[in-house]
Amino acid sequence: MTATPLLPDDLSAEMDRLGNRPYAEIGVPxxxxxxxxxxxxxxxxxxAGDPELAAAFTKAAxxxxxxxxxxxxxxxxxxxxxxxxxxxxxxxxxxxxxxxxATK
Amino acid sequence: xxxxxxxxATETARELAAGHAGGRGLRLMNYxxxxxxxxxxxxxxxxxxxxxxxxxxKADLDRWSAAAPVVRPWLMxxxxxxxxxxxxxxxxxxxxxxxxxxxxxxxHFPNVPAAEQRGYARAHTLHYHVDEYPGExxxxxxxxxxxxxxxxxxxACHSRNHAAVTPDxxxxxxxxxxxTAKHEMENGxxxxxxxxxxxxxxxxxxxPRADDLLREAGYRYLFSNFRLQRLQ
Numbered sequence: 001m002t003a004t005p006l007l008p009d010d011l012s013a014e015m016d017r018l019g020n021r022p023y024a025e026i027g028v029p030x031x032x033x034x035x036x037x038x039x040x041x042x043x044x045x046x047x048a049g050d051p052e053l054a055a056a057f058t059k060a061a062x063x064x065x066x067x068x069x070x071x072x073x074x075x076x077x078x079x080x081x082x083x084x085x086x087x088x089x090x091x092x093x094x095x096x097x098x099x100x101x102a103t104k
Numbered sequence: 105x106x107x108x109x110x111x112x113a114t115e116t117a118r119e120l121a122a123g124h125a126g127g128r129g130l131r132l133m134n135y136x137x138x139x140x141x142x143x144x145x146x147x148x149x150x151x152x153x154x155x156x157x158x159x160x161x162k163a164d165l166d167r168w169s170a171a172a173p174v175v176r177p178w179l180m181x182x183x184x185x186x187x188x189x190x191x192x193x194x195x196x197x198x199x200x201x202x203x204x205x206x207x208x209x210x211x212h213f214p215n216v217p218a219a220e221q222r223g224y225a226r227a228h229t230l231h232y233h234v235d236e237y238p239g240e241x242x243x244x245x246x247x248x249x250x251x252x253x254x255x256x257x258x259x260a261c262h263s264r265n266h267a268a269v270t271p272d273x274x275x276x277x278x279x280x281x282x283x284t285a286k287h288e289m290e291n292g293x294x295x296x297x298x299x300x301x302x303x304x305x306x307x308x309x310x311x312p313r314a315d316d317l318l319r320e321a322g323y324r325y326l327f328s329n330f331r332l333q334r335l336q
Contacts, residue, residue, distance in 0.1 A: 023136065024136045024137055025137050025139055026135075026145075029133055029134075030131075030134050031131060033119070033330065033331050034331075035332070036334045037334055048127055049126050053129065054125035055121075058117070058118070061113075076116060080120075080330070096148055096152055098142070098145045
């Protein structure tokens with residue numbers, strides 16, 4: 001499904017670009033992780049895992065931590081935005097946005 | 105905006121990566137206000153992502169680890185705040201594509217008189233920048249919410265007044281934002297509400313008293329920035 005490399009050449013620039021979108025009025029692809037804190041749900045998991053996404057996530061977190069000297073919660077959100085933008089469709093999801101409509 | 109984590113960011117990143125590797129990842133489309141001026145854009149985007157995804161429904165929450173394998177990844181469209189344009193613009197597009205909408209709204213917002221809704225939004229971090237209803241209400245009505253719920257769409261409580269939680273949030277605030285909110289939302293919606301979400305998406309572990317109160321109040325899931333956690 002993914003024809004776009006999950007990680008861009010300039011991760012920091014892409015995190016900044018996506019982070020400057022008008023969130024209040026657009027659709028934003030994101031990921032979250034399901035967690036069962038009760039320990040009562042049956043195993044094993046049945047949705048296919050995504051090791052490629054997991055590896056890209058880990059690599060991106062390491063890159064950001066190395067560049068900044070630390071990793072913060074906001075960085076995780078931005079990394080997820082980049083990965084989601086580049087994995088939901090065969091081209092970046094943000095290509096389907098009309099930036100000329102952004103409310104100033 | 106301050107995003108609070110229960111663990112270090114490095115530990116959180118490690119856990120999230122493990123979740124994706126283990127098949128517990130869930131794709132979302134996050135929306136807030138959905139103005140008519142962007143209707144064609146929303147339609148274009150939904151037409152692009154619909155064929156590649158499986159709609160994530162409420163029933164899937166309770167059986168995601170035992171459900172039949174999904175060939176196409178699950179996708180959950182999440183509509184935050186309860187703005188009127190969600191019902192007027194986005195919901196019909198999502199329904200045409202077969203998706204379940206997941207509304208996350210502050211329980212008090214629909215009860216605010218129309219003339220006061222813009223001021224309430226400004227005072228409670230409810231960002232509403234494109235006003236396509238001058239002089240009219242900007243929030244969905246409970247009747248609209250009940251109708252959407254009757255068609256299978258999901259409603260989660262976004263606290264009472266779009267509140268965030270910190271380790272120091274006092275008991276009185278927790279009671280209002282968790283317990284009063286649940287009653288208020290269930291009165292408006294006419295059905296049980298068992299999913300909760302804080303402003304800024306705090307997860308389990310930020311405030312243990314809040315976690316306990318969520319369970320005592322009867323919430324079964326906490327929707328946070330990076331996780332959807334089953335509480336009980």
